Amino acid sequence: MTTEGRRYTTLELLERLVAFDTESSKSNIALIDFVADYLDGWGAPYVRVPNAAGDKQALFATLGPTVDGGVVLSGHTDVVPVTGQAWTSDPFALRVDDGRAYGRGSVDMKGFDALALGLVPDAMATALKRPIHILLSYDEEISCLGVLxxxxxxxxxxxRPGAVIVGEPTGLEVADAHKSVVTYDTVVHGHEAHSSKPMLGANAVAAAADLVSELNWIADAMIARGDASGRFDPPATTVHVGTIAGGTARNILAKSCSFHWEFRGLPDLDMAEIPRLFAEATERVTANRLNRYGDFGRVETVEEVAVPGLAPDPGSEAETLALRLAGRNRTISVSYATEAGRFQGAGLPTVVCGPGSIDQAHQPDEFITLAELERGEAFMKRLLAECAA
Incomplete structure (x- = not known):
């Protein structure tokens, strides 16, 4: 006896998914509960994979036989915050207007999630020879750890799957490479004294300024090195300082100054190089600036998040499959980071391919076009036919 649940259109599924406020700082369990109920209605097996705190869950569903070698459609459920953004309508109520579907996460990446879930009824009614898996994760926007x-x-x-398609927005181009991203928090600890007597203390702000300048020198060196592959925009590893704060008053040597920084590395970058260069710079600045007048200060740098890049894997199962499904004859690269590097690090052939444009992500009035969703539906139908052949 075939179990029949409720059949949603892609737009209806997207509306339901967008309605869940799943900002990365919040739980995604209500959304996962909805997906689980939907899968139960169609008799599709799945497992929930909770985080250590128990307030978030990933979900892994299998459509077709429970065997190795399947295709994973991977999408995250968390979204970036809307606080401070000038939305013209409720960001968690899907609004369709002039060929676009507006809502937080509509393109990044609940649109892909809706397309994958839309496969369920037809997949469960088809004698698939190769399984299709749906993996919905959490915390992609802050760490990409939710799939691990x-x-x-x-x-x-x-x-164990044979291919992974991560559905971040690429306009349904097939991306086989992207940069890594590693973020840091650096705190300079100084020693307060009157600003007229700098020899009595250590100015944390002055030392932090030198360290930021050192990062600028490292950034310039990366730009000069360039991108040997010629595939990335911008064509280099980038180094960026995002925030800095410190000091208490103009006439007090600053006791503390902290700054957040990151690098986004090309796939061929030695991931230890920039931390090593910064550590060497820290030794120089500590000796020559911070502790010029005595052993007053110290510098602490903590790695916050390290997301691996995606390296090209020409001819991989994921690449050849996605190119066929998307009707493309070449791959592209993207400069943003995704969960794809996590899969590739586990030895799984992986590409990034999903509907919509990253240019619309993280903005007020985020949207995906209805035309992109239609193209995504065609992509999924071709996948279904391929796995049934």
Missing amino acids: DTIARFGIDLP
Whole structure:
């Protein structure tokens, strides 16, 4: 007996998904509950994979036989905040106007999630020879760590897939490479004294300024090195300082100054190079600026998030499959980071391919066009036919 649940259109699914406020600082469990109920209605098996705190969950569903070698459609459920953004309508109520569907996460990336979930009724009614898996994750926007517990179970108590398609918005181009991103928090600890007597203390703001200048020198060196592959825009590893704060008054040597910084590395970058260069710079600045007059200060740098890049893997199962499904004959690269590097690091062939434009992501009045959703539906239908052949 075939189980039949409720059949939604892609737009209806997107409306339901957008309605859940799943900013990364909040729980996504209500959304996962909805997806689980939907899958139960169609008799599609799935497992929930909770985080350590128990306030967020990933979900891994299998459509077709429970065997190795399937295709994973991977999408995250978390979205970036809307606070401070000038939306013209409720960001968590999908608004369709002039061929566009507006809402937080509509393009990044609940549009892809809706397309993947829309496959369920037809997939469950088809005798698939190769399984299609749907993996919905959490915390992609802040760490890309929400897929790791699921990946760790592949080949143990979950089938090990043969290809992974991460559905970040690429205009349904097939991206086989992207940069890494590593973020840091640096705190300079100084020693307060009257500004007329700098020899009595250590100015944390002055030392931080030197360290930021050192990062600028590192950034310039990366720009000069360029991109040997010629595939990235901008064509270099980038180094960026995003925030800086310190000091208490104009006439007091600053006791503390902190700044947040990052680098986004090309796939061929030695991930230890920039931390090593910054550590060497920290030693120089500590000796020559911070502790010029005595052993007053110190510098602490903590790595916050490290998301691996995606390296090209020409001819991989994921690449050849996605190119066929998308009707493309070449791959592209993207400069933003995704969960794809996590999958590739586990030895899984992976590409990035999804509907919509990254240019619309993270903005007020974020949208995906209805035409892109229609193209995504065609992509999914071709996947279904391929896995049934």
